[in-house]
Amino acid sequence: MKNLFTKYELLKGNFGIEREGLRVDTNGNLSLTPHPKQFGYKMRNPYITTDFSESQLELITPAFSNTKETYKFLNALYDIVAMEINDEYIWPQSMPAIIPEDKEIPIAEFCGCEEGKIAREYREELFLKYGGKKQLISGIHYNFSFNENIIEKLYENSDKSSDYKVFKNDIYLKVTRNYLRYRWLLIYLLGCTGVVHESYQEECVKQLKEISKDSFSNEGALSYRNSECGYKNKIDLFPNYNSVKDYVDSVNKFIDEDLIDTHKELYAPIRLKAKDPKSLLNSLMNDGINYLEYRSIDINPFEKSGIGLEDLHFINLFNLFLLIEDESDYENWQQEALQNQNIIATKGQNDVELTNDGKTISKKDWGVEIINKIRLINDELQLEQGEIIENIANKINNYKETYTYKIIEKVKEEGYINAHLNIAKKYKLDSYNNRFKLEGYEDLELSTQILMKEAIKRGIKTELIDRSDNFISLEQGDKVEYVKQATKTSKDNYATVLAMENKVVTKKILQKNNIKVPDGSEFDSLKEALGEIKNFINNPIVIKPKSTNFGTGISIFPQGANEEDVTTAFEIAFKYDSTVLVEEFISGKEYRFLVIGDKVVGILHRVPANAIGDDVKSIRELIEIKNQSPLRGKGYKTPLEKIDLDENAALFLKHRGLDFDYIPKKDEVVYLRENSNISTGGDSIDYTDDIPKKFKDIAVRSSQAIGAKICGVDMMINNYNDESSEYAIIELNFNPAIHIHSYPYVGIERQIAKEILQLLEF
């Protein structure tokens, strides 16, 4: 294999995770409220649904080609969900929180449609057969397949005695069998269910002893979820994993013998998955194995997502180990493996003995043996994952490094419920602080992150088609929409966008529609401009390059200027563009109206970086506190920027006889610079509910005049309280940022992304 593959190929693959989690109230009781409506119809949302219970969330990532993306997406799903469940929390543990008696446990509700009825009936049957409490156990399901290149190359280098499909099946069957053999190690490493709450199933709890308030365990327990206390078939079932056909036959036999109702009821630690999940067994036969699902992994309470990135990286290596490791012909390997699992699950923290091919071997020795083989693979294939392997080796050598040990310690201190609730609260605060961004996509523009987040929440299939372009697709049913930078959509036509891009064209169109814009002239040469300079002297004017942005090359003369200054202003403007505009100066404040469809969904005004006094703290201290807001960051990754107490600010204060140590009076506003750009620490203030309808109507008319569906209208208003106040449209923007309205410094956080999705008819 050594020279056949690149490191990138071997570490890539297809990785998807499902993570369940109970909704609980502030006291740790299972929530009895319905699944939030924002998540849409639960059978259609590919990301957020429920499992058995109405209160049992299931978060599902798409398949990504590397585990890091999968991990981050799972965190993102957590953040999204946590913000939509009001004062509830996501229980950070596989074993349940405080659960009521069976009859109180809410089974998931579905629509009255055929599909919904079947889903509901299936759950009711499980409820009768296994009881409600066990159904509430939550877990991590890890879905993976190798990079197809790997299998193709292996096939090319094989004797090709079978066809490709069989070859590929054989690879996944080998991995499956080895997974079963070595799964005890994953359970040891990732087990987190060594303690249960007293409200859990009586049969289970009564075997354990109370180690803390309401918390029950046994010496050395590692993963009750993977033990007899967990969720398993009534009797142990051992499907035949020799070939796909044998597997399908054996599962069908279980069904025929009434041991299970359907293949879905086979609670094996691993499942073979096929292209068509609705007709799994047929699809396995026809299409072959598509991917594998590992089901032994507990929710890790120390991870918001329920599973750690390093652990995911390790599983990657573990998969390669399972692929490479030769198998023995020991006959009772399935029974032996189950026995090993049970030993680890119930006593794995201790120095237990396992059996390998009938021979006894200590947990530690066997673990070290496996790790050494993984080390070898890492070296041979130059995978550069040494650090991760050593951390895992450390856990094998020291049970105190296991998650179970750590959570039990915490439970002993705080009690089962509080220990987990405190963690859940911390995660929820984290989600709140992250509310303006989408984990895994922080390199994208905030507006795109916000829109993706909203789409994912509503179960619209969201794909990043081109990262550097902030280009996404949104898909639901037959409908596909492509969106760039959150506000560039199919709803706007190209000519409209190009008209908005061009200041002169915009003005002409607005004028034609009787909307007030600053009067002005356009010059194509300095000579021509100076030829008419007589007309501009001593008039309130703005001189600006036609198409540059961000204020470069612009001169503003609110009180007019003499010939020399106007000449200089022209000279400057012509440095930036071959066409220069002269416009009348309009006094007042500038407001950004965000028009979506035919309504104003947000109005924002920006003020320069400032400190507001409290009679006590200095400017320096006030700014330090202001900068602590998670909304403020550096480099446009947050809705607001941290205020820099730089030379410019110092100079600005100095001109006013102040410095950073000045202590402003209560409510005194001290500005730190002239310009109100958010990029230099300016504040964004929401005025959506303050500005009268008249001006909103003008904004909508402006947007309509140019034919825009999404439009940022920049309007100067002298005094918005006075409806007869002078106004003028300064500019129309075809790519207005939405984050400034979604997360203003002062005011209501407007749900702009929702409006965009509505415009797109999702």
Added chain:
Amino acid sequence: MKNLFTKYELLKGNFGIEREGLRVDTNGNLSLTPHPKQFGYKMRNPYITTDFSESQLELITPAFSNTKETYKFLNALYDIVAMEINDEYIWPQSMPAIIPEDKEIPIAEFCGCEEGKIAREYREELFLKYGGKKQLISGIHYNFSFNENIIEKLYENSDKSSDYKVFKNDIYLKVTRNYLRYRWLLIYLLGCTGVVHESYQEECVKQLKEISKDSFSNEGALSYRNSECGYKNKIDLFPNYNSVKDYVDSVNKFIDEDLIDTHKELYAPIRLKAKDPKSLLNSLMNDGINYLEYRSIDINPFEKSGIGLEDLHFINLFNLFLLIEDESDYENWQQEALQNQNIIATKGQNDVELTNDGKTISKKDWGVEIINKIRLINDELQLEQGEIIENIANKINNYKETYTYKIIEKVKEEGYINAHLNIAKKYKLDSYNNRFKLEGYEDLELSTQILMKEAIKRGIKTELIDRSDNFISLEQGDKVEYVKQATKTSKDNYATVLAMENKVVTKKILQKNNIKVPDGSEFDSLKEALGEIKNFINNPIVIKPKSTNFGTGISIFPQGANEEDVTTAFEIAFKYDSTVLVEEFISGKEYRFLVIGDKVVGILHRVPANAIGDDVKSIRELIEIKNQSPLRGKGYKTPLEKIDLDENAALFLKHRGLDFDYIPKKDEVVYLRENSNISTGGDSIDYTDDIPKKFKDIAVRSSQAIGAKICGVDMMINNYNDESSEYAIIELNFNPAIHIHSYPYVGIERQIAKEILQLLEF
């Protein structure tokens, strides 16, 4: 006035021209065919209509702020019309060509609607009253108003004893009166109707003598059109020009006295124009004088447009003279002015005597007096028009410099009909050679010029909103469409355009729709790319930067390449973009399919610059001839570029053992370079009718897949004759050039602009 105005203000204004012209057949007979349908409904086309006769074209420019634009637009209108009248010509002379007897003259046809009926009836009445032949006299109507700034500033500097409207009226009335007084000079300078054809009105012809075959004149005649032979009221009418009210009253009096039917029948040398032409007299009273119309100007046969640019510039100065020149209180000034006109019209080439305020003065002396005053104005106001004034002065001093003298000389040589027909044929050839461009707009992209030309032809109001952006508006009735660069329209949505702009997104969308694109991978760093280099060695591939264009940074390996070359190719590509694509190489030829709406309207293939032999001429000679085509130019101002026999071409030939002096065999094709870009002299070959439907359908499906309405689909096809041939879509272009299809080197000129206008629902 000296310091009040800038030169720019004084020379600007609003200038519009109407130019009539008879359609004639190849022998100079008045055409009896209908007005071409391409020009749309004649009462709605603001540019091209008919006057009295169905065969009497009327070309109308919009008002431009400088005369040069007006002049060029008039030329452009000529070019447009000349290309749509099949084998007919536009008669380049005010006095008619060969005209039949009255009963054969076709009066303009209109729709059966109320408006049409009125227009028809009005013409029938004129026909009865004045006869058909006089109605065929054509002319130039010059419409102008001063730059409003001038009038405003004059008002600001006046005693403001009247209100602004009256002040403005008084200015235009003074200009009107002075125009009447001094119009004899314009007739002298611009008169071109010193000779008529024998088929013209018998009353007139019989007074003249034959100076050449069928050509009649009198010694010294200058402008029969402005004489009794011309088009005038039955008796001389002198409206009152003292005030607008007096004027309106006097015109109403003429109507009451049955001297004329309507104000339109007042054939004065100048007309006062108001905002609302449909209710002219009322509008004059209510809104004041809006502009003036000079009607004394003959069609200049030496100008395609019918009037020269220098003459237009002079009229500008003449207007200022009329504005400034003090008036005398001589009572019979109107009668005197008419008398002066008649003298100039019939004998103006001679040294005639005129009368000024009752005093006799020679034509020459008076002319010099006026010119001296204009010189003074030019100097005082720093207008820098000295050269033009001197040319005019020269004409005053020498009648042989007049247009009339020159055309009579030509008629003497060739006869009236041939002299004018030969001119008309030259202009028509000129129009043909200009067919791909729009005069006055040659700085725009060819595609925009072609679209504008088509829109103007069809009577769609076409305005250039932003020159540097090639941004136009198209307007008809209530409908307005904005178009940038000819193919960026409201019909395409923004998301679609952005998807096409991004190669990766385009490919993903096409793949999703099962359209073949080159397989490929995308890399965000050189390291990552080199990490997978094993997969690319010795495979036919293309390595290219993600978003640069025009072939920069692209390496093509049709036969595959070794590790070193592939590495170098990656290094080069990453210089141009942070993302690099590797794609399979697709063999075959590249074709550009232009899809508009749901159909392929053009298919083009480009071949490198080449010479095709004839057994006689050298490559140098062949290329010289090829370069003479008006379609070939320099700097993208023509559909094709001239072929440069540069070092690259010499080297290319040298490698093949040839040089520029080589004489290729008959039909031997010698290429001069590798690349087929039009910019380096490549040829464009139309394949629209050659490529099978299958590939056209693929192009349409590609365009539909991405949701485009106008789309340039670049397709590689191995062998288009074989429908099962391999193909792949290389790129989709959202701003495809149309000129390459409209004016290919080989093949049918496709009417792409028409397709775009249809897509836009005009």
